[in-house]
Amino acid sequence: MKPRAPAAADPAAPRAFSATEHPLVRTWLDPDASLPGLDELEARRLRAQDGDGVARPAFRAQTRSLLDDGLHYETRVAAQSVLATREHDAHDAFNALVWLRHPELKWALNARQAADVARVGSRQRTRGQCALTHFDEAGAIVWLASSRRLAAWDAHDWTALFVDASAAWGDELAVTVFGHALAEHVWNGHAWPVAKCIVVEVRRDALRGRADDAAIVARWASAERVLATAIRAGDLLADPQELRPLPLAGIRGWHAEGLAARVLAQAPCFRPLRPGRRYPAPWRLG
Incomplete structure (x- = not known):
């Protein structure tokens, strides 16, 4: 996946980086790399688990059949260890990359979110869920x-x-x-x-x-x-x-x-x- 063209330059803006040159993106991707697809993310998940022994949820395509289970997104992660992920979507790709690098933090957030969904339902949000x-x-x-x-x-x-x-x-x-x-x-x-x-x-x-x-x-x-x-x-x-x-x-x-x-x-x-x-x-x- 290629980055979108940046917006028109702001005269006060910092020096423009290309997407893969930016210091933040450099921490996630090799220079000139594209965002990984589902197959690559799943392969990285297995390698990461072998490396540190910490489980990550399986990255699965967000299809209608997957969503037909009726589960809340966080509940599915907690109960089935499945992360609904859109192919060729930057938001979901970076979410998966965060799971690969910071699994303990991600599991902690998910545990709290799933517990609050179970407690108050999916139509309400607690202050904790917002945080x-x-x-x-x-x-x-x-x-x-x-x-x-x-x-x-x-x-x-x-x-x-x-x-x-x-x-x-x-x-x-x-x-x-x-x-x-x-x-x-x-x-x-x-x-x-x-x-x-x-x-x-x-x-x-x-x-x-x-x-x-x-x-x-x-x-x-x-x-x-x-x-x-x-x-x-x-x-x-x-x-x-x-x-x-x-x-x-x-x-x-x-x-x-x-x-x-x-x-x-x-x-x-x-x-x-x-x-x-x-x-x-x-x-x-x-």
């Missing part, structure tokens, strides 16, 4: 090894967080992008992805060396396993208000060199703090 869906579609984990930059983020002081603290990204802060819709948007040429983040306080020595040059930690399996346990227990993602917005284009390596102050003022993703909005303290790992 889980926001994270599933647009989520990221920000690994925080120093609280020095937290006040700037709390205040949406984007200049302090992204320009003044540019060198801190990858050292004091790093990000694991989890939401498959974020990857889909970047693949389709959108320059301003905004993640909904869980912030996790970690030791600096534990973070050191994990991030690439765009401050991305592709996977941190042992830490993610702890977060998955907390999600299953309802200690994380009980309410959408737990999630902090982060305009990912501000991070060093996601934009042209020397992010200008006018970009932070003009680009729609760098929004001011909403009056009265307060964010929870970071979640401490271990």
